[in-house]
Amino acid sequence: MARIGVVVFPGSNCEYDAKVAMEQLGAQADFVWHTDTDLTGFDGIILPGGFAHGDYLRPGALARFSPVMDSVSKFAADGGAVLGICNGFQVLTEAGLVPGALQKNRGLTFLCKPTTLVVNSTTSVLTRNAAVGQELSVPINHFSGSYTCDDETLANIEANGQIVLRYKDNPNGSRADIAGLSNEAGNVVGLMPHPERAMSTLLGSADGRVLLASFVGVSVNA
């Protein structure tokens, strides 16, 4: 059974959703407080959604200096599976674990609605079980989700297949419709949509399962 660590920052608010989603997929999930530094025994790490440190300064800017983040960086460098969802994606960009940055949405409105994602690459820990071109309905819930990067970075991430998910109808002005992005090795993935909120058709969509099952499955094999 995969054992997943869900990092809890002051201000995180999706940690229980992530934990329950992991458990529904047969994994064990344990919370890791942001001051903890020992990630021994974990097969994968999730940075959940929310507003770590109140999103003061910039989303993720203060969270990236939490003691746990040095350990997460080492875990990632050793090939461990790391997933940042929403605020977790913002923390990953601030920490430099995935390239680029997230800005306020074009239109300056908080967006909370279902979106259609198109799988663009299956070489990441999040999309390994999905198919290129597959469409998934997964909700977004963010104010600063507009992905941006310079031309050179965009060319690199396109060429390396690091763009794992794109919006079908870009809701927030993200460059190249980017909804989810991996590092070069594919073991670190950040995405703005919430797959842990798309686990049951009763609640609108179960399309998040294929993504999180990839993450859990890869973690088991690692």
Added chain:
Amino acid sequence: MNYFVIVDVTLRDGIADPEGATIERALPALGFSGITDVKAGKAFRMNVEADSEAAALEKATSLAVRLLSNPVIENAVARIGNK
């Protein structure tokens, strides 16, 4: 010595600034004309303990690059301010 330092954080050229654009669009309705190229940014004010003005600015610039700004999208400039 204590120096009063202001750090200005602005978006890099070419980075979309929806906040500045929205403010600019609102200006005609408020009766303002002749104001263009509005850019939104942040300013941080702080007291910096250092041996010289240059050392104070160096310290503040280091903080600005490491924490106060995201170099991927923002520029940060430290200057000595007047209280």
